Amino acid sequence: MDFYNQSLCYAENGSKNVALAYAHRSACFFHMEKYEEALIDIQLAKNANVSEDQLTEMDQRKSECEKLIVKKPLENLPKLSYEADTNFPSIANVLELKNSPEFGRYFVAKCDIPCGKIVLAEESFIGVRKDNPWMYCSECLQMNTNLIPCQSCATTVFCSNKCMAKNTAHKWECGTNFNLFDCEIKFQGQAIFLAIDTFGSIDQLMEFIESILCDVEKQPMSLLDSKSKYHFFFNLSKSLLHADDILLVYKIYIDLMKIPKIAALFDSKEKQRFLAHLVAHHFLVILNNAHGNNSYQSVGAIFSMFNHSCTPNVMQFFDGKQHLVTIRPVKKGDQLFISYLGKQKHSLEQRQEICKSKWNFICNCERCNSVGEIVDHNTITSDVHYIFVLENGYTEDQSSEVLDHCEKFLNNYAHLPWSDEIQFVIDIYCAHLSRNNLNQLL
Ligand SMILES: [Zn+2]
Ligand SMILES: [Zn+2]
Ligand SMILES: [Zn+2]
Structure with a gap:
């Protein structure tokens, strides 16, 4: 794919190499089982006057694609779960912009928001x-x-x-x-x-x-x-x-x-x-x-205003746009926090060190303040939704069910102190929210 893309860049405009590169790239898509993309490349090759003998091959591939194509869920990019704000159209109208000396500019919830709601969809x-x-x-x-x-x-x-x-x-x-x-x-x-x-x-x-x-x-x-x-x-x-x-x-x-x-x-x-x-x-x-x-x-303009917590209540996933989805139940008046620390597991000391050296603040979140993290791992790991996600999270066949079980799990457990299990379900959830992310996970 890399080489065909590159050859497309270097091919002279209107030359037969353009058609050749599209034709070959359609074969790549076919092997990747990305039949819709393969069909688009076949059309691009035809528009670029693909040669006669290639044309037969293209038509064969086209009919094979049409046979194999299945309409999959998650075709569209995820959208905001609520109406958009009038002045800040990338955020849901359930968020309100605030300003304070302690937090700078930040967002709070105007009403209770359950898990699994997309509250930001912002172009970078x-x-x-x-x-x-x-x-x-x-x-x-x-x-x-x-x-x-x-x-x-x-x-x-x-x-x-x-x-x-x-x-x-x-x-x-x-x-x-x-x-x-x-x-x-x-x-x-x-x-x-x-x-x-x-x-x-x-x-x-x-x-x-x-x-x-x-x-x-x-x-x-x-x-x-x-x-x-x-x-x-x-x-x-x-x-x-x-x-x-x-x-x-x-x-x-x-x-x-x-x-x-x-x-x-x-x-x-x-x-x-x-x-x-x-x-x-x-x-x-x-x-x-x-x-x-x-x-x-x-x-992103808005995305950059969310503050950090080691127990975030919204998580970002990128799919052309930057999205934020609630991963814990958010109460009216609560501030919305993302995590700046990515998916790596850090100790309390490491988290404090990274926040201080990289962003020059001392994290004062509930996780950093709590003395120990008491989580009943047995209750979580024997939960039916958790087991479903564990067994099916890494396949794309049952994506909508996976999403459903993730949401149920998070609504039941995500108020608890942060744990590896909660992080795992959140990662799977974010991956299944968008086709691109899911492809990366698989
Ligand atoms: Zn250019
Ligand atoms: Zn913290
Ligand atoms: Zn584009």
């Missing part, structure tokens, strides 16, 4: 994958799908014409090797491209930044327009600047200035100084707010 503000750039859609970050190449360069692919049309960042780097850089540098590039695209000119961007720096208390009241979104991102909490970071910031600045279109925009000493400062600001915001795992990193 910026996001990158750590894989090769020809392996995933530059806009929505989807992998193993019908990727189509940018017609003007050999380093960027999209999952659909829709994503290609929606993407604004790539035009800045197209034709340069910027997309081949480290994920960290690409991330910074995206933030700068977005800042430039949000405003008509560098002068307007500078004026806007000047105005928000004069009034740091002022927060955008909605996320409905691109300026508010950028304002939101700009105001996210920053990491402290370490001496080592300055060199990295300088490198990012130099790499950006190597892009001819960027150099042409920042054509005076004043503008270049502004760009260097903006890169440094973005760098610290991203350092403090980027979330992800070993395959992707992203920053």
Whole structure:
């Protein structure tokens, strides 16, 4: 798949190699039992004028796909479980934004929310994958799908014409090797491209930044327009600047200035100084707010405002959008917490150490404060829902039943102190909520 994607990127537009790559990739999808994707590639190969003898093979594969295709559940991306908030459409209207000196900006529940409710579905503000750039859609970050190449360069692919049309960042780097850089540098590039695209000119961007720096208390009241979104991102909490970071910031600045279109925009000493400062600001915001795992990193405006607890009541799963699902029953007025620590099991000391060194706070959650963790493992492990999840969690056949048993288990037990069993059910639950995550788990 990797090589066919890459050959698609390098094939000359309109050449027979384009058709050949789609045709061969359809065979990959067929072997992966991804018949719908195979059908799309067969059509893409035909559109690209696949040769006569290949055409017969394509038609054969097409009819085999049509025979084998079964409509599976989980076709659609998960949606919010409630109506969307009017001003912040990525969150459910059961959450309320609060502000306090202790927590900064955070969310509380406006009513009781049971387990298994999706309360956030947010497109990343910026996001990158750590894989090769020809392996995933530059806009929505989807992998193993019908990727189509940018017609003007050999380093960027999209999952659909829709994503290609929606993407604004790539035009800045197209034709340069910027997309081949480290994920960290690409991330910074995206933030700068977005800042430039949000405003008509560098002068307007500078004026806007000047105005928000004069009034740091002022927060955008909605996320409905691109300026508010950028304002939101700009105001996210920053990491402290370490001496080592300055060199990295300088490198990012130099790499950006190597892009001819960027150099042409920042054509005076004043503008270049502004760009260097903006890169440094973005760098610290991203350092403090980027979330992800070993395959992707992203920053979402709303998602970045959730605080940490070692006993989170919402869990994130990524499926093109960042989602949050309740994993414990949440009472009216409760704050919603995610975990910054991922799936690794950490001791109390390790958790405290990571929170302090990485995010500069001392975790004061109920788990860190409790003296011992008293969990009756026998009750949990003999629970019928737990046993069902244990036996069926790693297959995709009974996905909706698995989800159902997970929800019942979590509603019964997730109020108890955190345990490996609860973590296990939550991981399986999040995986079954989306096809992409399930594929990764299997
Ligand atoms: Zn896409
Ligand atoms: Zn391009
Ligand atoms: Zn804690």
